[in-house]
Amino acid sequence: MLLTIDVGNTHTVLGTWHDDELTYRWRVRTDASQTADQARIMLNSLFALDGIVPRDVEGVILATVVPALNRLWSKVALDLCGRKALSIDSEMVGSLLNVSTYEGRIGADRIADAVAARAHYGDPVIVVDLGTATNIEVIDTQGRFCGGVIAPGVETSLNALISHTALLPAIEMTDPGTAIGSSTVQAIQVGMMYGEVDRIDGLIRRIWKQLGYQTAVVATGGFGRAIATLSQTVTAVDPDLTLRGLHAIYKAVSPLE
Ligand SMILES: Nc1ncnc2c1ncn2[C@@H]1O[C@H](COP(=O)(O)OP(=O)(O)OP(=O)(O)O)[C@@H](O)[C@H]1O
Ligand SMILES: CC(C)(CO)[C@@H](O)C(=O)NCCC(=O)O
Ligand SMILES: [K+]
Secondary structure, rough: OEEEEEOOOEEEEEEEEEEEEEEEEEEEEEEOOOOOOHHHHHHHHHHHHHHOOHOOOOEEEEEEOHHHHHHHHHHHHHHHHHHOOOEEHHHHHHHHHHHOOOOOOOOHHHHHHHHHHHHHHOOEEEEEEEEEEEEEEEEEOOOOEEEEEEEEOHHHHHHHHHHOOOHHHHHHHOOOOOOOOOOOHHHHHHHHHHHHHHHHHHHHHHHHHHHHHOOEEEOOOHHHHHHHHHHHOOOOOOOOOOHHHHHHHHHHHHHHO
């Protein structure tokens, strides 16, 4: 059994794999202040709830975009499962993706997303990951990771709006069904939901124009499904894309004996 861990800025998603099947998936809040022992208790509890024996874990792969939690989860993997975690970092990106036209650093989650998208949808492909940030990864016809876009996520923007205004309430993020909000709540929903969809569609069209061709576009992250339903450019939704990428990378780099 393989354990894949995706530590995002807001949530940490963990999944277990039997061969190529994602068998369990848990989503917990990312807490940079917790200790390795606290995280170990939590993982042990999740395992227990689903009848998993920690020592049955044969491998652990970790993608974290919160550097402080890298060591913590590596320690948890070792203490609970007796396994040394394989941690995705910027340095190994060259062995996982063709970055010949890209210079910057790349978050571990973006590497995993790009690897999974190539494996499942082929080249060229674009990923839209809607989490704390809305980030886009672009893979061209030659399979090169060209870079992409990083923007505030839907909930991140909403929280900024609410906390910087005196009269605006917290709202539920649902499709308002109208482009002209007829209440405060609806007006915010139009701004957030359609604003995000139009931002994504506009960015994708701009990227397609620059590439000179259209691509498959796969959406992932919490708002992936909601946005994909409304979008004119997103062609697929895969809530488990990041974990799938970790699974693929583990298999490529360090096959289970
Ligand atoms: N299963 C779900 N159903 C509906 N909405 C969801 C679901 N999961 C997440 N969301 C919403 O989508 C938002 C983004 O979720 P996602 O898990 O992709 O990102 P995150 O965990 O908040 O960010 P990060 O991955 O950067 O930590 C969440 O803040 C939540 O409001
Ligand atoms: C963009 C986020 C925050 C998305 O989780 C993460 O991938 C990150 O911190 N990346 C580092 C910078 C980069 O990817 O270019
Ligand atoms: K994520």
